[in-house]
Amino acid sequence: MDNKIAAVTMRNITKRFGPTLANDKVWLNIYRGEILALLGENGSGKTTLMNMLSGIYFPDEGEIAIDGKPVVIRSPKDAFALGIGMIHQHFKLVDVLTAAENIVLGLEGKLDLKTAAKKIREICDTYGFEVDPDQKIYDMSVSQKQTVEIVKVLYRGADILILDEPTAVLTPQETDKLFAVLRNMRDAGKAIVIITHKMHEVESLSDRVAVLRHGQFIGDMPTKSTNAQEMTNMMVGHPVVLNIDRPEPDDPKPRVEVRDLTVRDVEGTLKLDHVSFTAMSGEILGIAGISGSGQKELLEAIAGLQPVESGSIEYIADNGQREQLIGKDPLAIQEMGVALSFVPEDRLGMGLVGNMDLGYNMMLRSYRSGKSVFTNRKAPYKLARQMVDFLEIATPSVETPVRRLSGGNVQKVLVGREIANAPSVLLTAYAVRGLDINSSYLIYDTINAQKMRGVAVVYVGEDLDVLLELCDRILVLCGGKVSGIVPGRGAKKRDVGMMMTKLGGNAHE
Amino acid sequence: MNKKTKTPLFHVAKRAALPWYKAWAIRGAALLLALVLCGVITSLVTGEDPIAVYGAIWKGSFGTPRKFWVLLQNIAMLLCVSLAVTPAFRMRCWNLGAEGQALIGGLACAACMILLPGKLPNWAIILCMIVASLLAGAVWAGIPAFFKARYNTNETLFTLMMNYVATQLVAFFCVVWESPKGSGTIGIINPNTQLGWLPQFPSQKYLLNVLIVAVLCVLVYIYLNYSKHGYEIAVVGESERTARYVGIKVEKVIIRTMLLSGAICGLAGLLLVGSTNHTLTPTIVDGRGFTAVMVSWLAKFNPIWMILTSFLLVFLGRGAGEIATKFGLNRSFGDILTGVILFCIIGSEFFINYEIKFTRGAGKED
Numbered sequence: 001m002d003n004k005i006a007a008v009t010m011r012n013i014t015k016r017f018g019p020t021l022a023n024d025k026v027w028l029n030i031y032r033g034e035i036l037a038l039l040g041e042n043g044s045g046k047t048t049l050m051n052m053l054s055g056i057y058f059p060d061e062g063e064i065a066i067d068g069k070p071v072v073i074r075s076p077k078d079a080f081a082l083g084i085g086m087i088h089q090h091f092k093l094v095d096v097l098t099a100a101e102n103i104v105l106g107l108e109g110k111l112d113l114k115t116a117a118k119k120i121r122e123i124c125d126t127y128g129f130e131v132d133p134d135q136k137i138y139d140m141s142v143s144q145k146q147t148v149e150i151v152k153v154l155y156r157g158a159d160i161l162i163l164d165e166p167t168a169v170l171t172p173q174e175t176d177k178l179f180a181v182l183r184n185m186r187d188a189g190k191a192i193v194i195i196t197h198k199m200h201e202v203e204s205l206s207d208r209v210a211v212l213r214h215g216q217f218i219g220d221m222p223t224k225s226t227n228a229q230e231m232t233n234m235m236v237g238h239p240v241v242l243n244i245d246r247p248e249p250d251d252p253k254p255r256v257e258v259r260d261l262t263v264r265d266v267e268g269t270l271k272l273d274h275v276s277f278t279a280m281s282g283e284i285l286g287i288a289g290i291s292g293s294g295q296k297e298l299l300e301a302i303a304g305l306q307p308v309e310s311g312s313i314e315y316i317a318d319n320g321q322r323e324q325l326i327g328k329d330p331l332a333i334q335e336m337g338v339a340l341s342f343v344p345e346d347r348l349g350m351g352l353v354g355n356m357d358l359g360y361n362m363m364l365r366s367y368r369s370g371k372s373v374f375t376n377r378k379a380p381y382k383l384a385r386q387m388v389d390f391l392e393i394a395t396p397s398v399e400t401p402v403r404r405l406s407g408g409n410v411q412k413v414l415v416g417r418e419i420a421n422a423p424s425v426l427l428t429a430y431a432v433r434g435l436d437i438n439s440s441y442l443i444y445d446t447i448n449a450q451k452m453r454g455v456a457v458v459y460v461g462e463d464l465d466v467l468l469e470l471c472d473r474i475l476v477l478c479g480g481k482v483s484g485i486v487p488g489r490g491a492k493k494r495d496v497g498m499m500m501t502k503l504g505g506n507a508h509e
Numbered sequence: 510m511n512k513k514t515k516t517p518l519f520h521v522a523k524r525a526a527l528p529w530y531k532a533w534a535i536r537g538a539a540l541l542l543a544l545v546l547c548g549v550i551t552s553l554v555t556g557e558d559p560i561a562v563y564g565a566i567w568k569g570s571f572g573t574p575r576k577f578w579v580l581l582q583n584i585a586m587l588l589c590v591s592l593a594v595t596p597a598f599r600m601r602c603w604n605l606g607a608e609g610q611a612l613i614g615g616l617a618c619a620a621c622m623i624l625l626p627g628k629l630p631n632w633a634i635i636l637c638m639i640v641a642s643l644l645a646g647a648v649w650a651g652i653p654a655f656f657k658a659r660y661n662t663n664e665t666l667f668t669l670m671m672n673y674v675a676t677q678l679v680a681f682f683c684v685v686w687e688s689p690k691g692s693g694t695i696g697i698i699n700p701n702t703q704l705g706w707l708p709q710f711p712s713q714k715y716l717l718n719v720l721i722v723a724v725l726c727v728l729v730y731i732y733l734n735y736s737k738h739g740y741e742i743a744v745v746g747e748s749e750r751t752a753r754y755v756g757i758k759v760e761k762v763i764i765r766t767m768l769l770s771g772a773i774c775g776l777a778g779l780l781l782v783g784s785t786n787h788t789l790t791p792t793i794v795d796g797r798g799f800t801a802v803m804v805s806w807l808a809k810f811n812p813i814w815m816i817l818t819s820f821l822l823v824f825l826g827r828g829a830g831e832i833a834t835k836f837g838l839n840r841s842f843g844d845i846l847t848g849v850i851l852f853c854i855i856g857s858e859f860f861i862n863y864e865i866k867f868t869r870g871a872g873k874e875d
Contacts, residue, residue, distance in 0.1 A: 018524055058520045060866065074520075305753060331756030342754070350754050353747040360740075364755045367740050374735045 005068050007032045007160055007191040008053065008084075013062035015048055019396075022048040024215040025062070030160065035182060035192045037206035037223070041235055041436035042408030043394060045215040046195050050162045054086035055079035066160075085153025086162040089434075091145050093137045100133035103152045116155075123154050127184045142291060143174040150181075160191045167201060168433060171290050172464060172497050179205050197436050199228040199242075200465065211235055236438045244444050244469040246488070247452060252280035254316050255456035256302065256325075256425055261311035263297045263480075271297040273480045274311070279425070279456040284447065286471030286488060287460040290500050294480040295460045296345060299427045302458070303342040304330045315340075315425070341423035343415055345430050345460075347407075351414045354403030358384040358395060361402055362417050387416035391442060408439040415443060419450060426450050429460045444470055464493050478503050519867045532861050539857030543850040550849065557836055566846075569831025570824050580827060582715040582785065585722040586777060588819040590794070591801040592722070592729045592812055593773035596766050597650075599733060599810050601746040606653065606668030608798025609675030610646040610771045612791070614778025616679050617645035619789040622698045622705035622782070623686050634705045638783050646775020647768045649675065654767030658760035664767075672798070679791045697787050707784040718780045725773070730812040742766055774798075807855070825850060 008030040015023040023045045030036055040046045051057045053064065055076040063070055066082050073079050079086075093102050104116045117133035124131050129147050137145060146166060153161060163182075167175045182205065186192055196202060202209060203223060210220035211234045218234050232240050256279040263272040272294045279285045287295055300306035302313055304325060313325040315338050323336055333340055344350040352361050362380035370376055384398040391412040395405055402410055415431065428447065432440040447470070451457050461467045467474055471488040476499040483499040527535075548559030570580045590607050597604035604610075621638040629637065653667035688696045699705060710716040733739040745752045745762045752759050781793050800822060807821075808814035829843020 016522070058522075060522070303754075304756075329756055329758075330754065331758070334756060344754065346750070349748060350750045353744055353751050355747055356743070360743075363740065364744065364751070367737055373737060375737050375740050377735075 004031050006030060006065075007067060009065040009068070010049070010053070011063045011065070013049065013052060013059050013064070015045075015052060015057060015059050021215050023052075023059075026212070026215070026217045028210060028217060028220075030191050030193055031208075032159070032191045033186060033189050034207045035186050035194060035205055036220075037202040037209045038193055038195045038212065039202065039209055039231055039235055040212035041438055042434070043406035044212045044235070044436075046212055047164055048215075049212070050086060050164065050193065050195065053079065053160075054084055054162060080153075080156050080158065082160075083158050084160045084162070085156060085158030087146065087149045087153065087164065087166060089164045089168065091149055093145060093148060095138040096136065098134050098136050099131055099140075099148045099151075102137060102148060103133075103155050107156070120151060120155065123151055126188070127154075127181050129181060142169045143171075143178070146170070146178070159189070160193075161185065162193045162195075164195045165197070165434065166194065167196060167198065168462075169291060171462075171500065172493075173501070175201070197434075197440070198463070199231065199437070202231065203228060213237055232437050235436065240438060240441070242437075242441075244441070244466065245448050246470060246472070247448065249280065249283040249472055250452065250454070252283045253318075254278045255281045256458075257312075257314045257316060257322075258298075258302070259312045259314075261298070261301060261313065262309045263294070263301055263306060264309050265297070271480050272301070275477075275480070275482050277475055277482065277485060279458055281424070281456045282451055282454045283472045284451050284457040284459050284470060284488075286467040286474040287458060287477060288464065288467050288474055288496055288500060289477035289483075291462065293477040293500075295429065295477060297480075298477070299342065299344070299429055299458065299460060301326075302425075302427060303340060304328050304333050338425070339421060339423045340425045341418035341421050341427065343411075343418050343426075343428040343431055345433075347410050347414050348403060351418075352402050352410065355401050357401055358388070358393075358398040358413055361413060362387070362420070365417060365421055383417075383420055384413075387413065387420070391416050391446070407434040408436055411435055411443070412439065415446060419446060423450070423455055426455050426457045427460075428458070430462060431459065432466070433462065440466075464496055468493060468496070476500055519865050521863050522866050524862060524864045527861055535860050536854065536857050539853040539860075540850070543853035546853070547846045547849050550845070555836070555838060555842070557838075562832055562836065565832045565835045566825075566828030566843075569827040569829075572831075576827070578713065578715050580823060581719050583823045583827070584816075584819050585715070585719045586781065586785075587797050587800060587804060587823055588726060588815060589718075589722045589777040589780065590774060590797045591804040591808075591815050591819055592725055593646075593770050593777065594798075594801050595729065595805045595810050595812060595815070596733060596739075596742060597770040598805050599739075599746050600742045600763065600766050602654075602657070602763060602767065603665045604650060604653075604668050604767065604770050605665055605802065606650060606671045606798070607770075607774050607777075607801055608794050608796070609668075609672035610649040610774030611778040611781070611794045611798060612672075612675040612679055613649045614642040614646035614775030615782040615789055615793055616675070616682060616778070617641035617775070618779045618782040619682075619686070619695065619698060622787075623695075626699060626702065626704040631704055635707065635783075638705060638779060642775040642779035642783075643772040644775065646778060647772040650767045650771025650774065651764065654764045657767075658763045676791045679789060683789065683791065695789050698789075699787075705783060706787055707780075709784070715785070718784055721776075721780065725776070726812050726816065729773075733810075733812065738762075738765070821854075 006029040010026060010028040013023050013026045026049055038046045048057060052059045055073045055078050058074060064073060065071065071082055100113050100117045100120055103120060120131060120133045129151060131147050131151055166178060170178060182192055194206065206223045208220060208222055209226065209231060211218040211231065213235060229242060232242060259276050261272050261275045265271050275298065289295055297306050301308050302325065308326050315323045315325055323338065325333060348354040359381035362383045363375060366380055367375050381398055387393060388395060388398060393409050393412045395409060402413055432443050435443065447457055447459065459471060468488060468491055473485055474488050474491060474496060475485045476483040476496055478500055481503060483503050486496065551557055551559045551562050571577055590611055594604050594607050618638045618641065621634060621641050625634045625637060649671055653664050653671060656662040656667060657664045683695055684693055686695050687693055707717060741757050741762050744757060745759055749759050782789050786793060804815055804819045804822060807818040825847040829840060829847060832838055832843050833840040
């Protein structure tokens with residue numbers, strides 16, 4: 001590999017955002033016929049580096065060369081002209097258009113959808129994609145949308161592909177499919193860069209890994225000659241223990257009893273169909289399922305944010321007294337004395353206010369306290385400072401708007417605030433989505449600490465490996481129905497995966 | 510791909526927060542640039558001496574004590590309406606009905622002044638005027654707020670339409686209460702008895718308004734920044750879903766805030782009719798309901814900065830009027846100068862938020 005000319009050479013790349021050094025003299029080579037995994041903690045500058053390659057940002061210093069020739073990439077258009085295509089975490093598709101229309105959108109020349117559809121089918125056949133050019137985007141699953149994004153950049157002639165956390169939204173089966181396609185593309189001589197946090201994916205897919213830490217290039221090596229532990233240590237900068245604790249539940253008692261819960265969304269689609277389960281104190285109940293199987297509605301119904309069609313959700317206090325939660329809004333639930341904390345999926349859209357600073361976001365839960373008409377600002381800022389220390393939140397100050405923080409730190413702010421509430425029930429949705437290893441483990445530890453406090457934890461997750469390691473019991477949802485509840489200890493990944501796609505799975509074979 | 514690689518001469522990058530003195534240096538430079546530009550335009554287009562034109566603009570506001578007090582009164586009234594729209598704006602609720610809300614407040618005030626004398630003592634009339642004006646303004650804002658909270662209607666259109674209803678209502682009552690008969694206008698109300706006229710400081714007929722608005726400005730600032738209500742307004746404005754998530758009743762906050770917004774508009778109507786003009790015309794608010802939008806935005810919804818922005822707009826407006834009369838120029842010329850100045854000031858915000866980096870060592874070999 002040493003004599004090969006790099007498809008992309010990035011030399012001495014530096015990018016600042018104000019005082020923050022996002023990339024500090026980074027050198028990186030990307031080769032054709034190779035899958036490069038770009039690793040690093042949240043905020044280590046991976047996405048920034050790739051954004052400079054795809055023309056979204058312009059580097060403050062440094063040079064980029066394609067096939068040995070120095071180039072200047074000023075816009076995404078320049079990047080496309082050089083054969084560089086990036087698939088972002090958030091898809092950039094027009095919902096009401098078809099796949100083919102989205103793919104040709106913005107291209108110059110005559111609009112000829114028939115030829116386009118033919119070319120799209122050719123691309124699909126070459127690499128093993130499954131895309132219907134005439135299907136509308138709004139009819140597609142997340143994984144299909146992602147496929148359209150990939151075909152879109154291939155259609156434009158990209159032979160250097162960058163994928164930013166492509167598997168964050170996919171089921172295990174979809175991930176396998178994506179990886180097969182990526183391997184095909186590699187074998188066809190394309191250069192592929194994948195940004196991911198999941199170590200087992202790095203190990204199974206990539207040929208080479210490159211590690212960034214705090215904006216600096218730490219090193220690269222062939223994947224074969226390294227392992228998860230070494231890569232993690234390089235990312236974090238010090239040795240990390242890669243084990244999730246699972247202490248035995250201490251005296252579990254029923255805490256939240258859900259019976260025959262049925263929920264329809266505003267369009268009248270059935271989202272939850274007679275769901276019944278009991279969440280116990282001192283226990284982590286995992287919720288597994290393909291995204292959109294009713295996880296969001298389930299948590300929001302318990303939290304008092306989702307109108308319910310029928311069923312019952314009862315909170316059982318320590319003295320055995322039962323309180324019906326249905327029909328009560330979050331304020332009423334709080335006033336009943338039920339300490340219910342909720343870490344929603346959409347952190348900046350629901351759990352936090354992006355334009356407000358850390359202190360003001362802490363205040364969201366506490367601002368009502370006291371009789372005064374004025375808010376108490378000292379306590380939330382003090383809490384914010386404690387949180388910054390305790391959860392190692394990387395922020396310039398507690399007066400920084402949370403939207404300026406990286407994803408992992410935003411999540412820490414949210415989880416920190418919800419736990420500071422001393423909950424007796426903790427609902428979390430995708431608590432570690434987009435978080436790096438170090439932050440993820442910190443969140444697992446924090447959740448475990450809550451479990452040991454006797455909190456009933458409901459953990460909606462997407463990473464089956466984590467669910468199997470962390471949870472005491474796992475409830476599998478499939479199309480809004482309970483596909484089964486299995487004990488976390490000893491459950492097989494394959495069985496749970498089957499239950500996610502088929503009611504009951506083959507667990508009872 | 511045979512394109513010659515050209516390194517761009519400069520690119521734009523987002524700045525970190527600037528220290529306040531640098532930000533103000535940039536704003537000052539923008540103002541200076543604006544004045545120079547205005548000078549150049551003036552001498553090129555009219556041949557007048559720009560220094561003399563600037564002098565005239567200055568004299569329009571500070572030429573005589575009377576002009577100075579008129580300036581203060583105009584600032585006070587514009588600021589009052591701007592303070593009214595700001596709580597709604599902070600909630601991202603675009604209340605464009607301040608014009609009508611102030612007008613309907615003025616109508617309620619005038620009604621008390623015309624109908625109540627003889628039935629109630631003067632102090633009771635004034636009390637009724639205050640209550641009626643605030644209430645009328647609040648109701649005028651409350652109607653669109655109710656529909657927005659309940660049915661999620663668009664508040665921008667709704668409040669805008671309410672302006673026309675208010676104007677027509679006032680035009681109708683101007684005929685009902687016309688004095689003298691046949692004039693179609695109300696004229697000075699109770700000119701002899703001065704019943705319902707708000708008490709004035711002996712020497713300064715505008716001082717009361719100025720003081721009331723100054724106190725109001727501080728109160729609104731405290732309300733928005735330090736009270737629980739103000740916090741709820743900010744959360745609802747930023748994200749309704751987050752507000753619901755923490756148990757804030759969004760509908761209640763929308764209605765409450767719009768009622769407050771309308772009530773302050775009603776106060777502006779009260780001051781215009783009961784304290785300054787002692788009459789009512791359909792144009793008594795004089796477009797302040799719309800100018801207030803600019804005042805509030807320019808100050809980024811900060812009541813204290815709004816003193817500055819309302820001063821700027823009133824000062825420029827008065828100056829435009831002055832040069833129109835003094836140099837026989839069209840009044841529009843003053844508006845052109847105002848436009849140039851506002852362009853520079855608003856444009857300077859770009860340089861406060863972004864910096865332009867010139868590429869060093871373009872095309873260097875390594």
